[in-house]
Amino acid sequence: MKFQYFIPTKVLFGCGQLEMLHKQKLPGKKALIVISDGTSVKKHGYLARLQEQLEKASVAYAVFDKIPPNPTEVRVMEGAEFVKKEACDFVIGLGGGSIIDAAKAIAVMATNEGNIWDYIFGGTGGSKVPKVAPLPIVAITTTAGTGTEADPWAVVTHQDRNEKIGFGYDLTYPVLSIVDPELMLTVPEKLTAYQGFDALFHSTEGYLNVISSPINDMFTLKAIELIGKYLPIAVKDGKNVEARENVALANTLSGMSEGISGCISEHAMEHPLTGHNPKLEHGAGLIMICEAYYAYWAKTGIVDQRMIDMAKALGKQDATKAEDFVTALHALIVACGVDDLKMSDYGIKKDDLRMYTQAAYETMGRLFERDPGELVFDDCLKIYENSYK
Template identity: 45%
Template sequence: MIDFMFHMPTKLIFGSGKLKELANPENVPGKKAFIVISSGGSMIRHSYLTFVQNMLNHNDVESVVYNKIQENPVLDHVTEGAKLAKQHGCDFVIGLGGGSSIDSAKSIALMANNDGNYWDYMQAGTGGKKTPKNPALPIVAIPTTAGTGTEADPWTVITNSETNEKIGWGNDSTYPTLSIIDPWFTLTVPPKVTAFTGMDAFFHSVETYLSMQRQPTSDLLSQQAVQLINTFLPEIVKEGQNIEARTMVSWASTAAGVCQSLSSCMSLHSMEHALSAYYPQIPHGAGLILLSRAYFKHLTPHMPERMTDLAYFMDVDVDALPEEKRPFAFVDALDKLIKNIGMGELSLADYGVEKEDCAKMAKNAMETMGVLFTCTPVEMSEEEVTAVFADSF
């Protein structure tokens, strides 16, 4: 924590009603937008797409809409989207929706300004390990969920369906130029999605607090995010129209995203990427929940002080516990939080995961996202990773 870099080039505009700032000409980085949304139709049903286009119209900005993004975004759609953005002469890209849409927007923005295949630039697995010649087109991120924090970091996670590889990547140019976080646009998110996305932000915060890449600013933000999510996520799962609580969780998500820029997630995310690469029907937040208890039980004995801190941030009276039990209080608090958001009965079997795939997923996690294992303060063997997968059933 003595040596670190603070680099955060994204302009963040946060607050209820702030999406109107998109009409400000100072906030528009081009004249023709390529708008990336999901295939689910929620951006159209709730008129969010229309709202964004109306704001752009104030500055005579044209737009082209791409609406094929899946819950776990795939390489084919990045390739197709980039081709369309080039064909239509778009000069910036807007990611509107959840993390999948914004991640896809980042990758499309990169490939709309570079040749070849996006996988040429992956630095792990079967990736080509090349360096892009050109920066991405300017990116505007407009999250309508509170969870991924991708509006505040350069990372974009895409799955190569042919090779079952789900890999994160990013460079300075894939930081959004502008991110507008308007909690009003999270009011329509259903309870289950609210829970899954909120827990994604929670684990970003926890992992960056424990990470070997942690630093003073990420420590402070992750502490706050853990506290806010533990307090307010159960509230908004039960009462989604609570704008004050929604605002708190939206900020926690963005703060956790900043943490991912300044610090790094750990191998829990590597393992979930492997899980949902083989089982793409699993939402990312659900996968993290399913693996988390076994994962943190494995880590707790190796980092007792930090695990005790996390329990404290979750309002556990750790001083009242015997000293030897304090580090394990976090896993108990985590279990309580998972139950409080209605996910206590969630199981890998719900998604058809086969236990015999544990070794295959462990190998995948270490080969495709091995870099996050180097950020984990505990060295984990392939056998240990396999055991964590198995213990998650």
């Protein structure tokens, strides 16, 4: 019963909350707005609505629109140079998890020397601790996937080394986050599913994490319950506000879990897949390996009761054994129409699975330390092999 609880972010949750931004005490006079290199936030009017809110608050802004789906080291450093050039004193991430992650990393490099990779823990990262506090961060999420609006983590990919690694500390929590489900109504069907499963696995991994606590258990089980009930509805009817609200809430709860518990080796195993294959969506990569991954833990007998708890939360109320969670998980995958995903469709070769296993330990090895038991190299490789098609 020993744990720490620290989530310093003010969260405005609910439909229409973006319109409340101008009434908040914003952390500066000029914002760098970080958005993707795509068109969605412009096309759907979200950027214009944010700009209107800042103008009402008498806050100036500049826009940095170069972030790819997997934020890269080079784009983070470009953003850091841009924020200095524009003399912005805080950063707003407007978009999905990748955009908010990039905003956090840019905020760090706006005030610190060197390269973002100097501060990455794992792989070829320098493992330095930033000497200067980052610029304040505001997160406005347009997806329900990573929960990064409520946690300190930022995942960055080194484009030359195929390393995708998370980074963060107490000062990279956003000071303010807006979770407005109305901004999520335009997310396409497949992306809704991929993002929802990412949120699900943040919670399931958090629940199995050896440092889980009673507070974390409360967040994770509720998130699992909401995703099991509402994600299939949100996938099939993206305009269903009730479903979007509940999946968004599950996502934010999973982000809170990320801050006080965190991921285990499932995420360590997925990161090399997207690190080497940037066209693969993170959530899709997680779906590909999840059944074999949780089947492994079910067979160990180490976390039987916790897997039964998760199965019941996911909707299988008659669960009596750990394997019932894998059954419930498969049913959710089918219900969301993502049971046809194949690694081979993304160019992943079976002959490379040993390389991916090695990369998982080398880049995100610290997550294996949070597993409920030991996951050795050969068993990790076997999970990849059992997932391959």
